[in-house]
Amino acid sequence: MLRIAFLRFHMLKLCFFICLMCWVKSGEEKKCPGFTGLNIGNALTGTNLEVQLLLYTRENPDCSEKLNERNVTASEYLSTSKKIILVVHGFRPTGSIPVWLDDIKTLLLTAEDINLIIVDWNRGATTLNYNTAVENTRKVAKILKNYVDQMLADGASLDFVHVIGVSLGAHVAGFLGKKYNGKLGRITGLDPAGPLFSQEPPEGRLYHTDAQFIDVIHTDIDALGFRKPLGTIDFYPNGGMDQPGCPKTVFSGFQYFKCDHQRSVLLFLSSLKSGCNITAYPCDSYLDYKRGKCVDCKAFQPMPCPVLGYYADRWKELLIQNSLPTKAYFDTSDHDPFCTYSYLLDIITWNKSIRRGFIRVKITDYAGRTVESEMDSEAATFQQYRRVKILTGFYQDFDKISRISLTFSTKTVIGPKYKLRILQMRLKSLNNPERLQLCRYDFVLMENIELTFKPIPCQESDIERESFY
Amino acid sequence: MSYLLACFRIKDPHAGIEAMKRQSSDQEQEDIELQREEVNGEESEADHNEPLNSRTAATKKNRDHWKSCSNVIFWKCKLWMVIATIFIVLLLVILISLVLYSNVYTDEDDYWDPDALLHSGNYHNFSGKFNLKCGLPYLFSEDITKRLTDVYSSSPALGRYFRSAQVVYFSNESTTVFYQLEFSVPPSTEGFMENIMNPEFIRNVLRQNIYDEEDTLPHGTSECTKLKLDPTSLTLA
Numbered sequence: 001m002l003r004i005a006f007l008r009f010h011m012l013k014l015c016f017f018i019c020l021m022c023w024v025k026s027g028e029e030k031k032c033p034g035f036t037g038l039n040i041g042n043a044l045t046g047t048n049l050e051v052q053l054l055l056y057t058r059e060n061p062d063c064s065e066k067l068n069e070r071n072v073t074a075s076e077y078l079s080t081s082k083k084i085i086l087v088v089h090g091f092r093p094t095g096s097i098p099v100w101l102d103d104i105k106t107l108l109l110t111a112e113d114i115n116l117i118i119v120d121w122n123r124g125a126t127t128l129n130y131n132t133a134v135e136n137t138r139k140v141a142k143i144l145k146n147y148v149d150q151m152l153a154d155g156a157s158l159d160f161v162h163v164i165g166v167s168l169g170a171h172v173a174g175f176l177g178k179k180y181n182g183k184l185g186r187i188t189g190l191d192p193a194g195p196l197f198s199q200e201p202p203e204g205r206l207y208h209t210d211a212q213f214i215d216v217i218h219t220d221i222d223a224l225g226f227r228k229p230l231g232t233i234d235f236y237p238n239g240g241m242d243q244p245g246c247p248k249t250v251f252s253g254f255q256y257f258k259c260d261h262q263r264s265v266l267l268f269l270s271s272l273k274s275g276c277n278i279t280a281y282p283c284d285s286y287l288d289y290k291r292g293k294c295v296d297c298k299a300f301q302p303m304p305c306p307v308l309g310y311y312a313d314r315w316k317e318l319l320i321q322n323s324l325p326t327k328a329y330f331d332t333s334d335h336d337p338f339c340t341y342s343y344l345l346d347i348i349t350w351n352k353s354i355r356r357g358f359i360r361v362k363i364t365d366y367a368g369r370t371v372e373s374e375m376d377s378e379a380a381t382f383q384q385y386r387r388v389k390i391l392t393g394f395y396q397d398f399d400k401i402s403r404i405s406l407t408f409s410t411k412t413v414i415g416p417k418y419k420l421r422i423l424q425m426r427l428k429s430l431n432n433p434e435r436l437q438l439c440r441y442d443f444v445l446m447e448n449i450e451l452t453f454k455p456i457p458c459q460e461s462d463i464e465r466e467s468f469y
Numbered sequence: 470m471s472y473l474l475a476c477f478r479i480k481d482p483h484a485g486i487e488a489m490k491r492q493s494s495d496q497e498q499e500d501i502e503l504q505r506e507e508v509n510g511e512e513s514e515a516d517h518n519e520p521l522n523s524r525t526a527a528t529k530k531n532r533d534h535w536k537s538c539s540n541v542i543f544w545k546c547k548l549w550m551v552i553a554t555i556f557i558v559l560l561l562v563i564l565i566s567l568v569l570y571s572n573v574y575t576d577e578d579d580y581w582d583p584d585a586l587l588h589s590g591n592y593h594n595f596s597g598k599f600n601l602k603c604g605l606p607y608l609f610s611e612d613i614t615k616r617l618t619d620v621y622s623s624s625p626a627l628g629r630y631f632r633s634a635q636v637v638y639f640s641n642e643s644t645t646v647f648y649q650l651e652f653s654v655p656p657s658t659e660g661f662m663e664n665i666m667n668p669e670f671i672r673n674v675l676r677q678n679i680y681d682e683e684d685t686l687p688h689g690t691s692e693c694t695k696l697k698l699d700p701t702s703l704t705l706a
Contacts, residue, residue: 350626350665352577385660414567416574423626423664424673441673444625456680456700459673 032063036122038095047095049124049136051143053086056116061109067117069143072150080156083114086144088121090167090193091133095126098166100265107272111310119144125168134196137168141175148176159212162186166265167193167224170206170216174230177210178203186313187231189216191264194226206230208325215312217267219243220260229325233315235308237267237278237332239286244374245334267338271309275337278308279431280328287378289329292344292389295430331374333395340393342430343373347388348423355382355420357447359390361427362405365398379410382420397431401438405452408445420445426458581629591654593666596637597705599698601644610636613646620678621650626665627674630654650705672705679703 033054038047054064057077065077072078085108089098101118108116124136148161162185165173170189177184189206197205207230208214214231221227221240238244246259271278282305283294297305299318306315306328319326332338345361359380361373373392380388404427408420422445427438438455445451538549617634621627630652638647654666664670679700 348664350578385664414571416571419576419578421578421625423670439673441670441677442624442626454681454684456677459669459676 033066034064035097035101035118035120037097038092038122038126040094042095042123043093043126043128046127046129046132047123047125049121049139051119051121051124051140053144053147054118054120056105056109056118057082058109058113061105064118067147069146072147073154078115078151078154080115080151080154083112083160083162084117084151084156085114086117086119086161086163086173088119088140088144088163088165088169088172089125090165090169091130092122092125093128093130095122097122100262100269103269104164104265107269108310111272117147119169119172121172130195133168134193137172138175140172141179144172144176145179148180157185158183159185162188163211164188164190164268165192165206166190167261170230171197174206174210177214178207182209182211184211185213187211187214188268188310189214189230190268191217191219191225191261192230194221194224197226198228208232213313213316213320217264217308219262219264219267224257224261225264229327231325232319232322233282233306233312233326233328235280235312235328235330236286237263237308237330237338239329243334244332266336267332268309270337271307271311273337276339277311278330278332278337278339279305279342280308280330281305282326282328284327286329290378290391291380292346292391294329295342295344295391331391331393333393340395341397342391342393344428344430345390345392345425346428347382347390347425348385349382349388350384350421350423351382351419352384354384355418356380357382357408357410357418357420359392360407360409361392362407362450362452363394363398363401363427364403364405366400366402369396369398371396371398385423391430397429399435401427401455403452404438404440404455405450406445407448407450409448417447419447427455583629586630586653586655589653589656591656592632593652593654595650595652595668595671595705596648597650597668597672597703598645598647599704600702601646602699610639610646613639613648617648617650617675620675621671624674627652627671630665645702668705672703675705676700676703 033052035054036050036052053067055067055075055077056064057079060077065075067078068074087104087108089101092098105116105118108114119140121136121140124140125133127133148156151161152158158180163173163176165171165187167190170187170192173187173189174192177187187206187210192206202209205226206214206216214233216226216229216231216234218225218227218234218236218240219238220243221236222242225240227240241260242248243260243263246263247253247256250256267278281289281294281297282299283289288294295305297303299322300306300315303315303318306312306319308328308330331340331342333340343361345359347359349355356379362370364370371394373394380390382388406425408418410418422443423441425440429435437458439458440453440455443451443453538552539547541547542551613636614634618631621631621634624631632651632653634648634650636646637649650671652666655661679698682698683700
């Protein structure tokens with residue numbers, strides 16, 4: 001009897017506890033408005049445009065505050081004296097919440113004390129009909145202008161407004177910028193959408209006059225992204241097309257379609273972490289970059305080459321001076337933090353006839369660890385006594401290199417095996433240019449046969465001679 | 470030729486490959502028919518094969534054309550054998566030419582005319598100096614000359630031009646060696662003097678050899694058991 005009573009008491013306690021939990025939870029939901037979560041069903045039926053702005057600051061990093069459309073200044077946390085960053089997402093064919101949302105919030109608030117506003121237009125972006133979402137972009141910009149106007153009236157400065165737009169969101173940012181005649185502080189376009197925008201005139205898309213400084217990352221120019229430069233500086237990781245680590249065939253499912261496109265966001269996020277800086281090299285084309293023509297960044301001296309992502313605005317003044325948009329290229333690795341360590345390999349050959357081929361480089365440190373460079377996509381042309389520069393990247397970097405292995409290949413199965421007769425090779429670290437440059441002289445590379453050797457320090461005169469070329 | 474034409478005169482002009490298949494299945498059927506005549510017990514097996522040949526049955530009209538494939542052209546050779554032989558020969562020719570293309574190849578840089586170089590009459594002398602890391606009491610200038618000769622005569626780029634090396638001045642006390650190198654110079658070729666007969670390059674070949682030699686010695690040995698040069702002291706002009 002006593003036992004039953006005891007059990008009942010327990011049950012009662014449990015009920016009470018559950019009720020309490022429910023109450024707390026519902027209370028929380030009321031207090032913390034979240035990003036609209038939709039599903040594929042909503043996408044099928046289509047959604048009507050609804051925009052809500054969720055404010056996060058260092059005071060409320062976990063619980064957002066929904067800004068009042070009619071009275072933005074009534075906000076509890078908004079501080080118009082601080083920088084205002086608006087994050088605008090893109091087309092959502094499945095209605096899901098963007099996976100990067102939490103990361104971008106945490107990382108931006110950690111990096112700087114700002115007002116972070118997540119622009120949630122999931123109702124409007126969630127539809128299977130891409131055209132509808134595209135039509136909504138101008139409407140979203142119009143709605144955002146109302147909010148921004150109120151913030152400006154409350155003392156905010158356009159100089160400190162930064163809009164980060166992903167895919168379609170980048171064009172939303174562009175439309176918003178146009179409404180302020182380019183006075184907006186900064187726009188960051190993360191792989192701005194290409195479909196239905198590529199043929200648009202400057203008024204119909206993001207354009208480099210839409211803000212004071214516009215940095216754009218293009219990661220999928222051959223599918224969902226935009227090919228041409230759109231901003232003050234346009235970054236093209238790995239040439240802007242196929243990103244390492246992304247599936248190459250449609251058999252990998254949904255990832256095949258979005259992996260390249262989404263990489264732009266992941267690259268931007270990694271720039272907020274303190275892992276490593278991704279250095280970009282302003283250049284006319286990816287091929288020129290790969291041929292080592294743009295590694296010195298002379299135009300930016302005494303500043304180094306620009307870096308990708310959030311801190312790209314440090315180069316703002318220098319970049320604005322260029323009337324033409326700057327295209328910047330670099331290679332990344334296949335996983336976070338996406339850094340590669342670039343080396344410039346230069347080779348002088350003495351073969352009488354021209355040789356074409358690829359050079360694969362392996363470096364080994366004194367502990368015996370080895371990393372291999374990715375094979376180039378374009379063959380290098382070796383002419384007698386001409387200095388050929390090849391840019392190679394490694395996923396790992398070694399402070400001291402004990403051995404270098406080189407393989408020459410023409411990627412042909414039939415035909416004679418050629419030899420590459422080398423007078424001098426030099427390997428120079430671009431990430432740490434102060435490091436000792438490594439040389440090797442007078443050797444012959446047989447096709448497809450790896451040659452391993454111990455590099456010797458280059459002579460100063462070799463390094464000086466380079467400046468004449 | 471008329472045999473060939475007969476063989477390929479089929480109603481469907483697109484079915485070139487199909488024709489080949491049919492030809493073989495036709496052959497198969499004939500084999501089976503032969504078997505049938507010989508062994509009655511194997512009839513069931515032949516029946517089993519029947520559906521495969523239903524196609525042939527359907528194109529019975531074409532069969533006459535195909536029959537011409539087994540016409541005897543000369544001796545015991547039937548037409549199909551001749552066609553097959555032509556194909557095999559063609560394939561072999563292609564294969565052999567591919568193999569030859571890959572293997573019979575002379576690299577023009579592997580060959581040079583030593584006489585022409587010797588008799589060109591052009592020489593180029595270089596002189597330089599280096600310090601010895603350890604001066605051995607029994608070290609003679611011959612050892613150093615041998616070392617220099619070995620380095621330059623085995624060099625892929627310089628070996629063919631190298632003539633001689635000699636120690637001009639050798640002092641055991643100051644451990645400084647003055648040496649001279651002599652190279653033949655071929656009749657003027659563009660870029661040769663600037664790149665190959667470049668004192669910088671010639672010096673680097675020796676410098677590299679000194680570094681490599683250091684690497685073969687166990688670390689931390691200060692004993693003078695071998696000829697040791699100081700790579701940083703090396704000069705050449």
